[in-house]
Amino acid sequence: MLSNSGNPSQTAAPPEVRTCRLDQGIVAIDTDYMRPLLDASHLIIENGRAAFVDTGVNDSVPLLLAALRQQDLDVADVDYVFVTHVHLDHAGGAGLLMQHLPHASAVLHPRAAPHMLDPQKLIRGTQAVYGEQQFYELYGEIVPIAEDRVIVVEDEQRFTLAGRELHCLFTEGHARHHYCLSDPQSAGVFTGDSFGISYREFDTAAGEFIYPTTTPVQFDPPEAHKAIDRIMAQQPGQLYLTHYSRVGDLPRLADDLHRRIDDFVDIARRHEHDDDRTAAMQRSMFSYFEKHLTAHGVTSDQSGLHAMLDIDIGLNTMGLEYWLEHGRQ
Ligand SMILES: [Zn+2]
Numbered sequence: 001m002l003s004n005s006g007n008p009s010q011t012a013a014p015p016e017v018r019t020c021r022l023d024q025g026i027v028a029i030d031t032d033y034m035r036p037l038l039d040a041s042h043l044i045i046e047n048g049r050a051a052f053v054d055t056g057v058n059d060s061v062p063l064l065l066a067a068l069r070q071q072d073l074d075v076a077d078v079d080y081v082f083v084t085h086v087h088l089d090h091a092g093g094a095g096l097l098m099q100h101l102p103h104a105s106a107v108l109h110p111r112a113a114p115h116m117l118d119p120q121k122l123i124r125g126t127q128a129v130y131g132e133q134q135f136y137e138l139y140g141e142i143v144p145i146a147e148d149r150v151i152v153v154e155d156e157q158r159f160t161l162a163g164r165e166l167h168c169l170f171t172e173g174h175a176r177h178h179y180c181l182s183d184p185q186s187a188g189v190f191t192g193d194s195f196g197i198s199y200r201e202f203d204t205a206a207g208e209f210i211y212p213t214t215t216p217v218q219f220d221p222p223e224a225h226k227a228i229d230r231i232m233a234q235q236p237g238q239l240y241l242t243h244y245s246r247v248g249d250l251p252r253l254a255d256d257l258h259r260r261i262d263d264f265v266d267i268a269r270r271h272e273h274d275d276d277r278t279a280a281m282q283r284s285m286f287s288y289f290e291k292h293l294t295a296h297g298v299t300s301d302q303s304g305l306h307a308m309l310d311i312d313i314g315l316n317t318m319g320l321e322y323w324l325e326h327g328r329q
Pocket of ligand 1: 174175215
């Protein structure tokens with residue numbers, strides 16, 4: 001980090017942003033949430049106009065703005081901020097980002113919009129998961145979005161970005177306020193958390209490794225299966241996941257996801273009445289990952305796997321326990 005003490009003419013260095021330019025005007029931006037290559041925002045660029053899909057957290061905003069500059073775009077060139085759902089690794093920076101984008105509208109699911117207009121309930125809910133202190137370290141102050149800058153979207157609503165058609169698909173299962181954004185031009189869908197998590201560090205000769213995210217408090221297994229089927233019904237050639245970016249080989253990944261939703265539900269059921277249920281479910285899930293990642297050709301040792309997976313194992317376990325207690329029909 002450069003110091004600019006004693007030199008008033010020196011300005012702060014622009015933040016270093018890690019981007020990956022995909023085809024069809026799509027750029028993956030690393031929001032730098034928690035660790036590199038964990039949380040992506042995507043920029044769709046068409047004829048000088050742009051849209052973000054998911055925003056990372058407040059600390060990500062300077063990176064997103066740097067990514068715009070890197071692509072020779074101005075803040076006034078952004079028409080839309082699509083927020084797939086209001087879990088804060090996707091939406092935490094949306095309000096702050098909107099303050100920088102004079103012409104953009106935030107596109108929100110009808111169940112998500114109230115939480116971005118008035119984030120107090122969202123903040124309390126997230127603090128219940130992370131605790132108050134960690135909440136502020138991870139997310140800071142959540143900035144509301146003014147009502148006149150919000151488009152409350154309907155299922156299958158279409159948008160055009162400089163003539164490029166994009167449309168929303170409501171997908172429950174991960175959260176009831178989730179939508180995906182279909183982009184026929186790239187034969188792609190921006191899936192938020194509805195098509196699971198696939199970290200690039202787990203890519204091997206066998207391809208990509210994928211698993212579901214069962215984050216609290218609205219995990220719903222039948223709906224999670226339906227969401228995968230709805231995404232695949234678009235006949236996509238590629239998907240853009242928030243965690244982390246582009247995946248192909250979709251029929252295999254869809255099968256893996258379907259099976260792993262059932263496997264995670266089985267883990268929850270198996271340990272439902274254990275005295276140390278949380279720890280037992282976490283151990284089972286870690287063993288599950290270790291077995292399947294090893295079979296996939298990942299060579300990390302146990303501590304490497306813990307470093308990669310413990311956050312997700314904690315959240316998945318919490319979401320499965322919530323489902324056992326509240327969500328199961
Ligand atoms: Zn989520």
